[in-house]
Amino acid sequence: xxxxxxxxxxxxxxxxxxxxxxxxxxxxxxxxxxxxxxxxxxxxxxxxxxxxxxxxxxxxxxxxxxxxxxxxxxxxxxxxxxxxxxxxxxxxxxxxxxxxxxxxxxxxxxxxxxxxxxxxxxxxxxxxxxxxxxxxxxxxxxxxxxxxxxxxxxxxxxxxxxxxxxxxxxxxxxxxxxxxxxxxxxxxxxxxxxxxxxxxxxxxxxxxxxxxxxxxxxxxx
Numbered sequence: 001x002x003x004x005x006x007x008x009x010x011x012x013x014x015x016x017x018x019x020x021x022x023x024x025x026x027x028x029x030x031x032x033x034x035x036x037x038x039x040x041x042x043x044x045x046x047x048x049x050x051x052x053x054x055x056x057x058x059x060x061x062x063x064x065x066x067x068x069x070x071x072x073x074x075x076x077x078x079x080x081x082x083x084x085x086x087x088x089x090x091x092x093x094x095x096x097x098x099x100x101x102x103x104x105x106x107x108x109x110x111x112x113x114x115x116x117x118x119x120x121x122x123x124x125x126x127x128x129x130x131x132x133x134x135x136x137x138x139x140x141x142x143x144x145x146x147x148x149x150x151x152x153x154x155x156x157x158x159x160x161x162x163x164x165x166x167x168x169x170x171x172x173x174x175x176x177x178x179x180x181x182x183x184x185x186x187x188x189x190x191x192x193x194x195x196x197x198x199x200x201x202x203x204x205x206x207x208x209x210x211x212x213x214x215x216x217x218x219x220x221x
Contacts, residue, residue, distance in 0.1 A: 022221065028056050038100065039064045039140075064142035068112045069098040071130055071198035072122060072149040077206075078175040079199060080120055086192075094174075095192040096146075109216045112147045120173055121160060125151030128213040131201045132220055135193055145220065146198045148205065148213065178203055 026047040034041040040063040045056045072080040081094040099115035101108070109127055116122050130148040134141070176184070181199045184190045190199070205213055 033060075038102075039142075060139065062136075062140035062142070064140050066101040066143045067098055067194075068101065068108050068115065069096050069144055069146040069194035069198060070112050070116045070120075070149050071096050071146055071194075071202050072116060072120065072124065072152055073178065073202055074150075074152050074175065076175075077178045079178055079181050079202065080122070080173060081176055081181070081195060082120060082171045082173045084171050089191075091191070093192045093195075094190055095195050096198055098144075098194050107217065108145050109147060112145075112149070116149055117155060117160060119171065121155050121157065122149075122152045123155055124149035125153070127216040128210065129216055129218045130205065130213065131197055133193070133197055143220070144194060146194055146201065147216065148198075148202060148210075178206070 027044050028047055029045040030042055032040065032042045042061050042063060044059045044061060046059050047054045048057045074080070079096070081096060083092050083094050085091075086093050097112075097115045097119040099111055099119075101111065103111065112127070113123070116124060126149070128148045128150075130146045132143065132145050134143050136142065178199070181190070181195075182203050185196045185199055190196055
């Protein structure tokens with residue numbers, strides 16, 4: 001049996017072609033199945049290739065508001081993580097500050113500043129774009145921008161106008177040395193996507209003096 005059956009390999013593509021780009025296949029029909037405050041679910045019938053022709057295929061899509069995350073790195077090379085209960089996975093996860101893109105027109109770096117202040121009690125003097133990711137592109141359109149925050153200043157609690165409730169009611173904060181955080185990712189001790197991606201990206205960025213980071217307001221596409 002040919003193990004490469006169905007796999008297309010092109011000799012015309014090289015390293016410079018490895019770059020995600022917009023693409024939209026024909027949607028023959030779309031219908032909504034659920035709509036909630038954070039995400040919705042729709043069913044699309046998409047025209048997809050088969051043999052020498054095409055066929056309609058059903059695909060369920062989770063429509064999500066999107067989010068930002070903040071990998072805060074202090075002058076001792078420690079990253080800030082906070083613990084939060086996540087009901088769908090039934091775990092207490094250690095995560096960086098993060099928040100939904102739930103304010104129309106709000107610049108992403110302003111949202112990140114607000115989340116760092118409200119969830120962790122810090123402001124940052126230096127912001128950079130660390131990495132952009134689609135969290136689960138096979139089923140959802142959720143996209144997350146993770147920022148790197150440095151030059152940190154702690155803000156007194158009485159200066160923060162924010163009430164923590166529900167999952168955010170009890171979120172202890174710890175500072176973890178970056179190399180130890182990397183070890184925890186590889187050891188399977190950290191599972192949150194923003195934590196894992198942010199920690200590994202921060203370590204890679206640090207290796208060349210953070211020279212390859214994009215501006216805080218870099219476009220997503």
